[in-house]
Amino acid sequence: MENALQVKDLCAWFGEHQVLKNITMDIRRNSVTSVMGPSGCGKSTFIRCLNRMHDLTPGFRVAGDVLFDGRNIYSEKIDPVLLRRKVGMVFQQPNPFPRMSAFENVAVGLKFNGKKRTRSEMAEVVEKSLRMAALWDELKDHLDRPGTSLSGGQQQRLCIARALAVEPEVLLMDEPCSALDPVSAAKIEELIEDLSDKYTIVVVTHNMQQAGRISDFVAFFLLGDLIEMDKAAKIFTNPADRRTEEYITGRFG
Amino acid sequence: MGIFGYLLWVLPMKRFSAWAGAAALAMIFIPVVVRTTEEMLRMVPQSVREAALALGIERWKTTLFITVRTATAGIVTGILLAMARIVGETAPLLFTALGNQFWQEGLDQPIAAVPLQIFSYAISPYEDWHDKAWAGAVVLIGMVFLISACARYFTRVKK
Ligand SMILES: Nc1ncnc2c1ncn2[C@@H]1O[C@H](COP(=O)(O)OP(=O)(O)O)[C@@H](O)[C@H]1O
Ligand SMILES: [Mg+2]
Numbered sequence: 001m002e003n004a005l006q007v008k009d010l011c012a013w014f015g016e017h018q019v020l021k022n023i024t025m026d027i028r029r030n031s032v033t034s035v036m037g038p039s040g041c042g043k044s045t046f047i048r049c050l051n052r053m054h055d056l057t058p059g060f061r062v063a064g065d066v067l068f069d070g071r072n073i074y075s076e077k078i079d080p081v082l083l084r085r086k087v088g089m090v091f092q093q094p095n096p097f098p099r100m101s102a103f104e105n106v107a108v109g110l111k112f113n114g115k116k117r118t119r120s121e122m123a124e125v126v127e128k129s130l131r132m133a134a135l136w137d138e139l140k141d142h143l144d145r146p147g148t149s150l151s152g153g154q155q156q157r158l159c160i161a162r163a164l165a166v167e168p169e170v171l172l173m174d175e176p177c178s179a180l181d182p183v184s185a186a187k188i189e190e191l192i193e194d195l196s197d198k199y200t201i202v203v204v205t206h207n208m209q210q211a212g213r214i215s216d217f218v219a220f221f222l223l224g225d226l227i228e229m230d231k232a233a234k235i236f237t238n239p240a241d242r243r244t245e246e247y248i249t250g251r252f253g
Numbered sequence: 254m255g256i257f258g259y260l261l262w263v264l265p266m267k268r269f270s271a272w273a274g275a276a277a278l279a280m281i282f283i284p285v286v287v288r289t290t291e292e293m294l295r296m297v298p299q300s301v302r303e304a305a306l307a308l309g310i311e312r313w314k315t316t317l318f319i320t321v322r323t324a325t326a327g328i329v330t331g332i333l334l335a336m337a338r339i340v341g342e343t344a345p346l347l348f349t350a351l352g353n354q355f356w357q358e359g360l361d362q363p364i365a366a367v368p369l370q371i372f373s374y375a376i377s378p379y380e381d382w383h384d385k386a387w388a389g390a391v392v393l394i395g396m397v398f399l400i401s402a403c404a405r406y407f408t409r410v411k412k
Contacts, residue, residue, distance in 0.1 A: 053307060085309030095300040098323050109308035112318065159304070166308055 004029040004170055004200035005050060010064035012045055014057070019045045021224045022064070027170075027217075032196045034211040034232070035204045037221035038247070043204040046221065047172045050202065051087035052080040068170075085113060088168035092175040094155035096147030096162070103143040105158055106130060109166035125165055133161035134191050153184025160191065164199075171195065173203040177210065189214050208248060212236055220244045259348040271364035274350025278339045285338065289331025293324040333404040337397045343368040367393050 005027040012020040019042045027033050035043045045054070052073060054060040065072045073083055096105045106126045110117060117125075126143070130136040135157040139150075147158055156176060163171060173192070177185035192201055192214050205211050211218055212232060219229040220241075228241045239245045258277030263269055297320045305315040321328070346352070351363035352373060367389055374386035 051307065053303065056306075056312075081309050081311050083309075084307055088309075089307035091300065091303065091307075093300060095298075095304045097301060097304065097319060099325060100322070108305075108319075109310065112308075112310045112314050162304075162308065 002029060003027060004068070005202075006065075006067040006070075007050075008065040008067070010046075010049060010062065010066060012042070012049060012054075012063075013059075013061045014045075015059040019224050020049070023226045025219055025226060025229050027200060027202060029200050030196060030198065031216040032192060032201045032203060032214050033217040033219060034215035035202065035219050035221060036206060036208075036211055036247070037227075039206070041221045042224045043206075043221055044174050047089075047174055047202055047204055050170070050172055051084050051089055053084075053089065055080055085109075085166050086168050087170040087172060088163035088166065090156070090159050090163055090171065090173040090176050093179050094152055094159050096150070096155050096158050098146070098148050100147055101144045102139055102147045102150065102158055105147040106161045106165050109162060113166060126161075129161040129165040132164050132195065133157045134187065134194075135161055151184070153180050153187060156180060156184070156188060157191065160188075164195075168199070170200040170202065173201065175204050175206070177205070177207070185210070208236075208250075220247060222247075256348055258345055263349055266361075268361070269349060269351035269363040271350055271360040271362065274346045274364060274366065277345040277349045278342060281342065281345070282335045282339050285335040286332050289334070290324075290328050293327030293331065294320055296327065297323045329404050333400055336400055340397055340400070341368055341393060343372050347372070367396075 003026040007023055007025050007027070010020055010023040011018065023046060035046060037043055048054050049062060050066060050068075050073075054062070062074060066074060068083065068087065071078065073080075096102075097108060100108065103123075103126055106129050107122050110122060110125060127136060127140075130139060135154060138154065139158075147155065150158060156179075160171075160176075176192075177188050180188065189210060192203060195201060196216070203214070215232040217229060218232045218235040220227045220235065220239075220243075222243055228235070228239060228244050230240070235244060236248060239248065258273055258280065262273035262276055266273065294316075301323055302315055302320060305319045306312070310319070346366050346369050350366055350369065352369035353363045353365045371386045371389040371393070374382040374389065377383070
């Protein structure tokens with residue numbers, strides 16, 4: 001199937017406050033889709049709907065469908081735990097597990113997902129994940145250092161490696177660079193581009209240049225509505241909606 | 254607490270015993286540990302729980318293996334503080350374990366305890382016994398110190 005995720009008429013509420021209004025979009029497999037829009041327009045809420053991260057938020061409610069591999073993730077039959085192994089997430093603030101070494105941080109998802117693995121199998125997955133996250137060369141001699149002792153950019157790549165280790169199909173990233181310095185951010189960007197060969201990536205950003213560099217598709221949100229979604233080139237050169245144009249030319253937001 | 258222990262265990266069992274002493278101390282110990290543990294778990298940032306959740310780790314495993322691990326230092330500290338607190342308790346033991354100058358015959362018998370020994374030596378009229386009470390105090394401090402040192406050792410960040 002061409003689309004990894006299909007969102008149909010998705011609405012979301014925190015209590016009485018409606019945060020997402022009838023969002024419908026398809027997310028193409030093995031591509032980078034950027035979600036843009038001014039703060040508070042529901043970007044984080046939206047991507048957290050894609051792996052049911054809101055399940056534990058009191059007062060949160062959704063309506064509509066999110067199809068992953070053609071199946072509605074909000075149906076009774078879907079186990080959110082298994083879903084999240086397929087649809088991983090990287091957060092705005094790097095959040096390696098405290099009191100765990102870098103190695104353990106990457107291995108932790110595997111350790112708890114039921115299958116028994118030997119030490120060497122584990123080491124193999126950790127190495128592979130760290131390589132994919134472009135962290136192996138820097139870290140291979142320091143795998144026993146606490147994850148939290150790394151630099152911010154390294155921590156974020158460690159979190160990416162940690163997410164990759166459980167072999168997801170989709171990677172959701174909520175402003176993964178906004179807490180990082182420009183050099184670290186550039187590394188993450190490069191990484192996103194590399195990973196999009198194998199993974200479907202949805203990334204929230206409000207950095208226009210960054211979205212331009214990394215995205216295949218851009219979705220523009222405003223106050224809980226999806227204003228438009230199209231190929232990145234189209235959005236940045238010739239958006240269909242005046243509000244999108246105003247946003248990308250910096251007239252508001 | 255001592256009198257409570259006396260009423261609850263010593264009277265029904267009709268004798269002072271090590272068990273009664275242990276139970277009385279546990280009644281001080283357990284609530285302190287439970288309360289600090291709860292507090293420490295609450296202090297683990299939400300981002301840690303979210304990270305585990307996003308990896309497809311079940312909630313109970315997240316709590317048991319990740320949240321608790323994140324809070325280990327705090328929890329162990331809580332346990333040790335509670336231990337240090339009860340190590341020096343004399344009054345509850347006076348009413349429950351009583352103290353014993355002789356060879357221990359079993360845990361259902363009165364038992365000796367350092368604080369009790371210090372207490373009985375210190376209230377005695379003999380200079381010599383006073384010295385022994387001081388020695389006991391040193392032993393007690395040494396034990397507390399040892400407990401803290403162990404705590405330090407076990408809660409250090411693994412290299
Ligand atoms: N846990 C929550 N409880 C209640 N309201 C929330 C919660 N999270 C977000 N919101 C509200 O939802 C709206 C969208 O927030 P969010 O999705 O975080 O926006 P963005 O990521 O685009 O900045 C905001 O008005 C915010 O106040
Ligand atoms: Mg946000």
